[in-house]
Amino acid sequence: MNLEWLTFSAATHIILASSSLYILIKDGSKPVRIWAWILLIVFLPIVGALLYFSFGVNLRRRKLFDLKKEIDYVQFETFVQKYSQEAEVELLKRHDVAPKYLHLIRLLTKVNSSIITFNNKVQILNDGPDTFQSIFRACEGAKSYIHLQYYIFIDGILADKFLEIFINKIKEGVAVRIIYDAVGSWELSRDLIARYQEIGVEIIPFMPVRFGRLARLNYRNHRKILVIDGEIGFTGGINIDDKYILDNDALGHWSDTHLKIEGMGVNFLHFVFLSDWLFVSKENLIKPSMFRILDPVGDTPLQIVSSGPDADYPNILQQYLYILYQAKKYVYIVNPYLVPDSNLSMAIKTVALSGIDVRIIVPSKSESPIIHYTIQSYFSRFLNAGVKIYLYNGGFIHSKVILSDDAICSIGTANLDIRSFEQNFEINALIYDEDTTLTMKEQYYTFQADSSLLTLKEHAARSNSERIKEKLSRLSSPLM
16 A cells, blocks of 8 residues: 555656646746746655646746736727827926936836826825725715725725725615735635625626636735726725734734825726726726826826736836836835845845945734745845845834835835736836825834844844745745
8 A cells, every 4th residue: 555655646746747847947937936946846746846836837928818918908008099198298398207217107108008197196094094094985985986906805894894885885876896816815705795795796806716727826916906986096005904903913013005096197097907807807897988087186296007917027126126226315115025036136236235225124023934034035135235124123014115315106015026026916106206205205214213223243143043944935935
């Protein structure tokens, strides 16, 4: 029996390893990722291959996202063309948009079909209570529709409050549509889904994982989008999870940054939701009536940047690299997951070595030991390059923010990791405005005050066991 089991196990390992290695090389991944997966597949029999089929198969090169990409651009082209010439004329008139960002604006316009908009009003929202107070107030004022999309949408006080609001709004004729990520919202109960459906909410999961389609597990919709009537939009790091209003037992207070947008920029935020809605529901709501030339409500220039496996270029990675390399005084970053690829890692070190003040705030403790030690494995090279690393002690910081030179700031959903750049569907709001950047800068200093500066001497004094844990954890970086 033992011999038969060993023979079966060996045969299974050979079959899984051979097929996974064939697909891995055929898909044309980066050499560093190929070798990382080869090590896992070879040295973790069966388990390594199953991990690859779950997390490593490159669906970007397959047909899963082709139709989505094609429909997105064709349907939105008319509105983009109509508004782009007007935006370019306005851009050249505006002296408050730093000239050094003109090429970034045009780059993102070309690769992301997201035009810069000017007549916006933005409000930075910090943490859950203020954010949800603003969100609930906006939803209660809805006249036509409420469109929500969240990575995590689970049962609790917040989900019940949304249900209460939706009951009243649907009675008034307001349409409510929800997209939730099937993996991120794993804890969302069938009972709550049924209660939403019973009152008339259209609620659909993004890429549910089924047996035989494990590769879908790797491609998640990490976006957080809320659009009301095409006039008010929200995006940022906050999910529909009670840990944002009730402190988490393990990590304490959950700090995050969100953004409320009013004005023309909402059109481009809305387009991202509608294209995802088309993908999950096959219902095409990308129609001229959904996009409007709105009256000015403010004077803040912003650009919506989305990225995902359906994009030809890593738009958000390009955004981060551009901001770093254009910096003249400082770059301040807040992000909970610092697992950069070689391009971003080199950019951070290069900019810091050139004398630019580069600061990064990360949590002092993470959701898992593997994530904690993987992030920590990057510290030595950054500290040696002169990067200032602050460990946030006020709980868990989940903000995804980058700002530079009192001129530009980005608030959104994308982490500084390979997953956000290559595998997740993400969205950022890029704001070219001094007042907004200075407001975010003050909030950054608040985060920094609750953090401890990690010195190179302190980091070098860590134990050998810590170093070993870092090296072992870093092997998992292809999965992050």
